[in-house]
Amino acid sequence: MTSAITIENLVKVFDSFVAVDHVNLEVPRGIVFGILGPNGAGKTTLLRMLSTVLKPSEGTAKVLGHDILEEPIKVREIIGVLPEDTGLYDRLTPAETLLFYGKLRGMESSNLFARSEALLTLLGLSEKRHAKIGTLSKGMKQKVALMRAVLHEPEILFLDEPTSGLDVMSAREIRGLIKDWASKGRNVILSTHNMWEAQQLCSMVAIMDKGRVVSVGTIEELERMTRQRDLEEIFVHLIRGEAER
């Protein structure tokens, strides 16, 4: 079976700043894969390259066998992305937002309406379907952005800090949706600062610092390797080790 994602020597340089530095990774199919790291570690840049928003300076990656440089449209068809900023149009309503992105993805009308209704109901936004997004709370906006990402039932979901800044209830709902999504055998690539969340959701993690992958493996493997008890301790141990190096 092919991997969900194969990253080969991926580099991204902005002027003279190396944001991602020769990253190599293999993400197996059907798991929630966490990308952890401090601010400026290169997590968002890596996700942007994998979702074909940014072009790599060097190297390449394959998403379900499709090369991000050679088949960017094909890659975009099979992924769903929740960026760090929700990136929603404030003057559209949630229903219009789903209609816009669903049509961009070429979804059939009947399927699009059925999916939209199901998602609006699932995330408790039925009553807000015709309210302008600009009037919604941060948690509601995040839910709409998540609906946009999963609307077409993508094979791989990229989530960049999905619960950042949300209240406890909203964050809990979104984590529930991620778990539910992963339970169907689909991939989730999760970039987060929240170690507890990563521990709860991820089967495997990569820890990044200064653009490089410091360590990768299942949480148990990392615990054994670092002799630490939980992900937060592992993270602190690895990042301190990098700083001392």
Added chain:
Amino acid sequence: MKRLSFFTIWSSLPNSQLLNIVWRELLDALRDRRTMVATIMLPIVLVPLSLNIPMFLMSPKRNPPSLGILQLDKEAGNFTSMLKGIGELRVTEISPEENATDLVSKNVFDLVLIIPANFTQLILSGGRGDLVVIYDASNTRSATGLSIVDAARSYYSNKIVERRLRERGIDPSIVDPVGLRSFNIREVTGAQAFAGMMVPYFIGLVSILAGGSFATDTTAGEKERKTLEAFLTMPVTRVKIVMGKFLGVFFLSMVSVIFDLIGMAIGISIYMSLFYEISMEAGNAQLSIGPLNLFLIAIFALIVSVTGDAVLMVVCTYAKSFKEAQQYSSFLLSAFTIPMIGIMFFPPSLLENLVYLPIYGPIVVMRNAVFNVSAPGQLILCLASSMACIAVLLFLAVRLFSSDKVLFRT
């Protein structure tokens, strides 16, 4: 019955990525007060107002300067009556106790005319009587009043010369030996000459402004609001994204040009009915532009607008932030509009050469259309140069939309 809403219309549109992008852009614009003001309110309100407010302020018939007359000569009633009869001055007689300079400096009157005590006596004795005017050169109405008073003085003086010469048995034409007869080579009415000066400037200016706000919003605005990243993760090519945005801007510009032309028609109608004072000749106030030339004005106004929008799309895509984009836009709009003022006064030989330049060429074509002197070859070349310019600008916009450095630079 299903309620008709933007959502239901959108749902029923064909499943085309380009159409979908255009619709979203238009819906976004429709819900943005700033864009709607620039597209509809600006042309329909600003054009008639900016055409007519200066005219109202400067027109002595509608807004006559106030003239105080200090008549120290009780026998100079003829001249005072003549001034009162002109109708372009609001005349009030003032008493000798009042200080004329104070009255003007305190804006009680725009100007004060002093008729000296011996004025009539000097004239009747064959001498020269000097009138005195106190006015304020910094006040336009005061300066206008002075020229009206001076014209009245000149007329009154000529009548006296005429009477004196006749009394001596001399033909008055002896003092005016050179005449002038003019022949106009074009059949252009005074109204057309006025419209030929005003239409290209106002339509050009508003056309440039029309889609500008939206072109800035759809590029720099989208970057600033961080909506672009999610958009770029959709299976849509950058060419389609740029074309969708451009077609949205194009459609809005078209709407704006229609309102621009309506605003211009309203403005000129108001001007003609209230302020037209150039000539008493019947027919000189007629403005007749044929349907073909009206169509040309509309088409070339749209071309000006769309070319300006394409320039702004490129520049605003490059801008780091909305604020930076607005700075670029302000500079560009000034750069576009300053030569437009020149077009009102440039000699025809220079205008002939400008016709092939994007933005300015279509404005010259509009001017020619007002005078009904459009040349087909010129139109085709002007159209071709504008189309080529728009194509190059769109190509540049696509290149910028494909550049990580441009889209994600901070």
